[in-house]
Amino acid sequence: MLQGELYTELKDVFPESQMEVKENEGHPLGNGGKVAVYPKTENEISHILQYANKNGKTVSIVGGGTKRGFGGLIDSADILLSLANLKGIVEHTVGDMTLTVKAGTPFQELQQYLEEHNQKISLDPAWPDYATIGGIIAANESGPKRLAYGSARDAVIGLRVVYPNGKVIRTGGKVVKNVAGYDMNKLFVGSMGTLGVLTEITLKLRPLPKYESNVLLSFTEGDFAEMRSFAAAFLDSQMEPVSLELISPSLAEKLTGEKFYTLAISFEDNESSVHYQESFLKSIQPPKTKMTILAQEKARKFWQSFYTISPNGRVSNQTGETEAVLKIGVVNLDVLKVIRESHLLQDTHNLLIEAHGGLGHGLCQIVLRGGSENVISAIQHLRNFVKQLNGYAVIKHLPFILRQKIEVWGENPPYFFLFKGIKTKIDPNNILNPKRFVGGI
Amino acid sequence: MSLKGIRTNDKHIKNLANIVEGNRSILYKKEDLLAYDCDGFTIYRHLPRAVVFPNNTEEVAKIVKYCHEHDLPFLARGAGTGLSGGAIPLNGEVIISLVKMKRLISVDFENRRAVVEPGFVNLKLTNSISDKGYYYAPDPSSQYCCTIGGNVGENAGGAHCLKYGVTTNHILGLEVVLPNGEVIEIGKDGIPDAPGYDLLGLLTGSEGTLGIVTKITVRILKNPEAKQTVLAYFDNVADGSQAVSDIISAGIVPAALEMMDQIAIEAVEAAAFPVGHPKDIEALLLIEVDGISAGIDEQIHQILEVCKRNHVREVKVAQSEEERARWWANRKTGFGAMGAISPDYLVQDGVIPRSKLPEVLNRIHEISREYGLRIANIFHAGDGNLHPLVLFDARKPGETEKALKAGSACLQACADAGGSITGEHGVGIEKREEMRFIFSDEEIAAQTDIREVFNPKNLLNAGKLFPTPGRCLEVKKEGKSVTAS
Numbered sequence: 001m002l003q004g005e006l007y008t009e010l011k012d013v014f015p016e017s018q019m020e021v022k023e024n025e026g027h028p029l030g031n032g033g034k035v036a037v038y039p040k041t042e043n044e045i046s047h048i049l050q051y052a053n054k055n056g057k058t059v060s061i062v063g064g065g066t067k068r069g070f071g072g073l074i075d076s077a078d079i080l081l082s083l084a085n086l087k088g089i090v091e092h093t094v095g096d097m098t099l100t101v102k103a104g105t106p107f108q109e110l111q112q113y114l115e116e117h118n119q120k121i122s123l124d125p126a127w128p129d130y131a132t133i134g135g136i137i138a139a140n141e142s143g144p145k146r147l148a149y150g151s152a153r154d155a156v157i158g159l160r161v162v163y164p165n166g167k168v169i170r171t172g173g174k175v176v177k178n179v180a181g182y183d184m185n186k187l188f189v190g191s192m193g194t195l196g197v198l199t200e201i202t203l204k205l206r207p208l209p210k211y212e213s214n215v216l217l218s219f220t221e222g223d224f225a226e227m228r229s230f231a232a233a234f235l236d237s238q239m240e241p242v243s244l245e246l247i248s249p250s251l252a253e254k255l256t257g258e259k260f261y262t263l264a265i266s267f268e269d270n271e272s273s274v275h276y277q278e279s280f281l282k283s284i285q286p287p288k289t290k291m292t293i294l295a296q297e298k299a300r301k302f303w304q305s306f307y308t309i310s311p312n313g314r315v316s317n318q319t320g321e322t323e324a325v326l327k328i329g330v331v332n333l334d335v336l337k338v339i340r341e342s343h344l345l346q347d348t349h350n351l352l353i354e355a356h357g358g359l360g361h362g363l364c365q366i367v368l369r370g371g372s373e374n375v376i377s378a379i380q381h382l383r384n385f386v387k388q389l390n391g392y393a394v395i396k397h398l399p400f401i402l403r404q405k406i407e408v409w410g411e412n413p414p415y416f417f418l419f420k421g422i423k424t425k426i427d428p429n430n431i432l433n434p435k436r437f438v439g440g441i
Numbered sequence: 442m443s444l445k446g447i448r449t450n451d452k453h454i455k456n457l458a459n460i461v462e463g464n465r466s467i468l469y470k471k472e473d474l475l476a477y478d479c480d481g482f483t484i485y486r487h488l489p490r491a492v493v494f495p496n497n498t499e500e501v502a503k504i505v506k507y508c509h510e511h512d513l514p515f516l517a518r519g520a521g522t523g524l525s526g527g528a529i530p531l532n533g534e535v536i537i538s539l540v541k542m543k544r545l546i547s548v549d550f551e552n553r554r555a556v557v558e559p560g561f562v563n564l565k566l567t568n569s570i571s572d573k574g575y576y577y578a579p580d581p582s583s584q585y586c587c588t589i590g591g592n593v594g595e596n597a598g599g600a601h602c603l604k605y606g607v608t609t610n611h612i613l614g615l616e617v618v619l620p621n622g623e624v625i626e627i628g629k630d631g632i633p634d635a636p637g638y639d640l641l642g643l644l645t646g647s648e649g650t651l652g653i654v655t656k657i658t659v660r661i662l663k664n665p666e667a668k669q670t671v672l673a674y675f676d677n678v679a680d681g682s683q684a685v686s687d688i689i690s691a692g693i694v695p696a697a698l699e700m701m702d703q704i705a706i707e708a709v710e711a712a713a714f715p716v717g718h719p720k721d722i723e724a725l726l727l728i729e730v731d732g733i734s735a736g737i738d739e740q741i742h743q744i745l746e747v748c749k750r751n752h753v754r755e756v757k758v759a760q761s762e763e764e765r766a767r768w769w770a771n772r773k774t775g776f777g778a779m780g781a782i783s784p785d786y787l788v789q790d791g792v793i794p795r796s797k798l799p800e801v802l803n804r805i806h807e808i809s810r811e812y813g814l815r816i817a818n819i820f821h822a823g824d825g826n827l828h829p830l831v832l833f834d835a836r837k838p839g840e841t842e843k844a845l846k847a848g849s850a851c852l853q854a855c856a857d858a859g860g861s862i863t864g865e866h867g868v869g870i871e872k873r874e875e876m877r878f879i880f881s882d883e884e885i886a887a888q889t890d891i892r893e894v895f896n897p898k899n900l901l902n903a904g905k906l907f908p909t910p911g912r913c914l915e916v917k918k919e920g921k922s923v924t925a926s
Contacts, residue, residue: 093794093796094690095686095689095690095795095796096794096795096796096825097689098794118692140634142634150606150610151633151634153609153639153642154606154610163887167883169883169884169887170880170881170884171884171887173792173859173860173861173879174794174859174860175792175793175794175824175825175859175860175861175864176792176824176825177598177602177607177792177821177824177825177826177861177864177865178792178861178863178864179595179596179598179607179646179861179863179864179865179866179867179868180861180862180863180868180872180876180879180880181868181876181880181885181888181906181907182643182646182647182651182888182891182892182906183596183609183642183643183645183646183647184643184887184888184891185642186609186639186641186642186643187638187639187642187643187891189639189642190634190638190639191638195638206694207692207693207694208692210692232551235551235553235663236550236551236574236663237663238574238663238664238665238666238733239666239733240665240732240733269732269733269736270736270739270740272735272736272739273732273733273735273736275735276733276734276735276736277733327634329632329633329634329635330632331552331630331631331632332551332552332553333551333552360553361633362552362632362633363633363634390629390630390632391630391632392632392635392636394636409636409637410636413627413635413636413637414625414626415625415627415640416637418625418638418640418894418895419637419638421894421895422638422891422894425890425891425893425894426887426890437637438636438637
């Protein structure tokens with residue numbers, strides 16, 4: 001169908017002033033649409049989906065665009081549904097510590113607003129200024145502090161979702177504890193927009209910490225046995241770090257100016273508790289390490305720059321190099337092996353590789369930059385490596401053209417038929433973010 | 442089959458008995474089945490066809506496959522402590538009891554995980570790892586006898602989930618027998634965020650309608666360095682509620698924040714673990730904070746200040762582990778304690794936004810007056826999870842039905858306040874109709890659509906969780922108090 005016809009038909013169900021014909025731009029990250037629509041209300045989204053579902057039009061969903069390079073084998077769907085204008089706080093009950101917000105609201109806006117009430121959403125995603133809360137939830141984005149605070153699945157207590165047939169379904173509720181019916185929230189967290197369009201998200205909040213610090217412990221001789229025994233001893237203590245993130249030398253250099261394997265150990269509590277834990281760390285500090293304590297604003301600054309280390313899908317890559325990001329999941333302490341292996345690949349594959357991973361939760365992120373063949377080869381190498389550890393590797397960012405060459409999500413699990421069954425049940429015409437997810441869902 | 446001395450004309454029972462190794466593998470005589478006609482929800486009863494006791498995953502899979510092929514309804518059962526009727530064999534199910542599968546398979550302290558079989562008792566896990574300073578966080582009041590498999594089915598909570606989360610926040614992996622007998626393993630090795638839809642999250646709390654878990658990988662936690670417990674007595678419920686709000690507003694995340702009202706206090710003081718609470722107060726709060734010792738004194742100081750500001754009559758900090766344990770025993774046996782002041786009781790499980798506590802409590806008092814039944818309140822005030830306990834006497838004609846209606850009215854009050862009909866006990870049989878208080882028909886259909894993906898023949902635990910109009914149930918005639926807490 002011609003773009004013009006699609007535009008004309010859409011006009012009948014949607015305000016023309018919120019539509020835009022997209023030139024066939026061939027965006028390097030794909031996941032575009034022939035006609036972009038910018039709904040301001042849930043009702044408008046419902047109309048668009050009803051139209052698309054009836055007429056077999058595919059819909060690609062975008063929030064801030066930071067994850068445009070995450071999955072997807074379609075250059076351009078029929079409709080690009082942007083949630084950029086579906087913004088704002090619906091309800092914040094300060095005393096209940098719950099927040100209901102529209103999906104297109106940028107994460108940082110929410111945190112800034114909540115700060116006035118001494119509260120926060122306990123997630124620490126990449127690119128908080130641009131990433132929308134809807135995108136963070138749909139992609140199950142998390143950061144180092146999930147060690148203490150959990151991930152999106154732990155923070156979301158309710159959703160409003162527009163199903164592909166245009167019907168609005170509420171899942172969960174507005175209370176922090178709820179087992180009525182199936183826990184449908186979980187189905188949508190991390191579903192990459194393949195089951196419905198999230199319009200409102202209700203989150204449980206936490207109090208802002210009264211004090212925070214980030215202790216950087218650098219292993220100046222890169223002794224892995226030492227790192228492992230330190231991490232194991234520290235994890236076996238009764239300290240309560242909010243992060244225990246191992247940072248590869250090249251990433252450490254970018255963040256701290258010093259090229260050593262470094263642990264970023266953060267504490268958030270009242271001041272006496274934080275200082276007590278810092279003292280504990282000093283008491284077990286291994287030889288041949290260097291310790292720097294970043295307090296308060298300095299700790300916040302560190303993390304702010306940390307959240308911008310990966311490529312941002314909304315900004316075009318001008319470097320001429322191929323950029324890729326891997327999310328790797330392994331058993332907690334195997335993170336050490338993954339980060340070391342990633343670091344070693346720099347030389348063998350002539351790449352810049354920045355890696356980090358949480359020793360208390362088992363998730364790593366590897367950013368690779370360099371020639372495309374080397375990038376692909378390094379990804380394959382790491383995928384094989386983590387397979388031996390029973391782990392997985394998902395490609396969180398890669399140019400569209402390369403996504404045709406390597407499976408973004410890895411092998412399908414043996415229970416893939418359940419994924420397929422769920423998708424078919426909810427989106428029988430396969431209109432929402434087709435081919436964006438595991439196994440071509 | 443004669444080897445096991447089975448005498449019945451039911452060929453299915455003979456065939457099922459053959460699947461399971463060893464003696465005591467199946468119950469099928471009426472007198473044996475009577476113990477399985479209900480769970481912790483005793484108002485409705487129905488006899489199962491048989492109860493089988495598999496020893497391992499393979500046997501569970503074979504039993505399930507057999508039921509699937511022969512269109513026999515079946516369901517899984519743990520300790521039978523569920524409070525909403527999830528394990529009641531409404532359709533004369535074959536009950537697959539998992540009590541023989543009770544091994545602790547492995548513990549990995551370095552990576553903070555343990556693997557258990559579904560029949561492993563909740564508290565036994567903590568007891569097995571406490572010498573190394575670790576524990577398993579979800580702590581339903583029945584934790585001394587309930588199984589972790591059942592906890593997964595119900596997404597069980599507990600007093601300490603305010604800070605540490607409910608069961609779903611602690612499940613890292615599951616081995617599941619699907620309703621057709623196929624075995625799948627999700628969350629391999631307990632590694633988080635496995636690619637794909639979050640089946641772990643979906644299965645946890647599915648009340649045994651999507652599959653039968655046969656192996657569970659859980660997160661274990663290090664014991665907090667310090668723990669302090671405060672007991673506060675209020676003359677006035679409103680003051681107690683305000684204190685709850687003020688503690689949370691002060692930025693404190695207590696490990697537990699429990700409340701009991703006057704009738705509940707009367708009951709716990711008349712039961713097995715009295716503490717000596719004054720009987721003329723309207724509310725007591727049991728508050729626990731834990732964490733780094735250096736930070737705790739400040740929190741306790743703040744909590745004491747908040748209580749004083751809200752006209753507390755008396756407030757004290759537990760001076761010993763023994764005193765703390767006594768306070769908790771008094772609280773955790775609170776449901777059962779109702780037996781000391783009433784022949785029967787019905788426990789409800791609503792959730793409200795914390796800020797609506799005073800108005801919902803008022804509404805519950807009105808309901809109590811309207812139905813002429815006393816209602817005690819024990820609740821996890823910190824997360825707004827109320828447990829109204831409707832006291833009644835089943836020997837009096839019509840009183841059971843009246844109690845059920847009063848319980849339902851309490852849930853309506855919670856739903857009206859923007860809350861939920863269940864925070865941790867599950868929907869089961871008990872609250873099927875109340876699902877309509879919070880979900881539209883389409884939203885319920887969205888959920889049964891998911892059930893169809895896993896359980897297309899609906900042989901596994903049918904008739905639970907969702908409203909099914911027109912089903913007949915035998916309402917229990919004579920009184921018997923609920924023993925699970």
